[in-house]
Amino acid sequence: MILALGLLAPLCAPFAGRAVSTADKVAELQQHFDHDTHATSKVKLLDKLAQAQFDAATRAGQDGDFTAVGLIFEKYRDNVRAAFDLLKKQEPDADRHSDGYRHLELQVRRGIREVEETLLIVPEAVRPPLEIVRQNLIVTDDALIQLLFPRRTKDPEKVPPSPESKP
Numbered sequence: 001m002i003l004a005l006g007l008l009a010p011l012c013a014p015f016a017g018r019a020v021s022t023a024d025k026v027a028e029l030q031q032h033f034d035h036d037t038h039a040t041s042k043v044k045l046l047d048k049l050a051q052a053q054f055d056a057a058t059r060a061g062q063d064g065d066f067t068a069v070g071l072i073f074e075k076y077r078d079n080v081r082a083a084f085d086l087l088k089k090q091e092p093d094a095d096r097h098s099d100g101y102r103h104l105e106l107q108v109r110r111g112i113r114e115v116e117e118t119l120l121i122v123p124e125a126v127r128p129p130l131e132i133v134r135q136n137l138i139v140t141d142d143a144l145i146q147l148l149f150p151r152r153t154k155d156p157e158k159v160p161p162s163p164e165s166k167p
Contacts, residue, residue: 022059026052033079039090040100042083046107050076054114061118066126073115073133080108080140094147105144112137 029049036042053076060068083104091097115134119127 022052022056026056030075030079033082037086039083039087040103042086043100043104043107046079046083046104049079050107050111057114057118061121066122069118069122070126070129070133073118073130076111077133077136080104080111080137084140084144088147095150098148101144101148105141105148108137108141108144112141 026049029045029052033042033045033049036045053072057069057072060066060072087100087104091100094101112134115130115137119130119134122130
């Protein structure tokens, strides 16, 4: 029996270290994200950070720590807001500098899908904060789409029918 436990310990070690390395990776990427001052690079860094956050949320969900899942998604939403605000400040013309906006919009769509998939498995008590995060991400996505695809023309004016003479 002791021999069997001794043989299993090296096999389990990579899984024990994985949780620590994921938390370290998220913390390291978050630190880089927080200190980045250029909007486009911040949006690109958000891709890596978001993937690490989604992995951490998945692991927390598997461990049954749904409070941590909610906090991770709230932090993701805050990161999206920070990137979007910086993008609007540094590159206000989405028509001319659409690359960052398009990239962020794809990232937000991915985040919405992740939150929606998570909402299916979390207990009822944890759903309200996640639904708020989902709604905030949808609002951000709508704003990004509006900036990327502004209306170019006005709504057509309705012309009143001409009075026809009755015979």
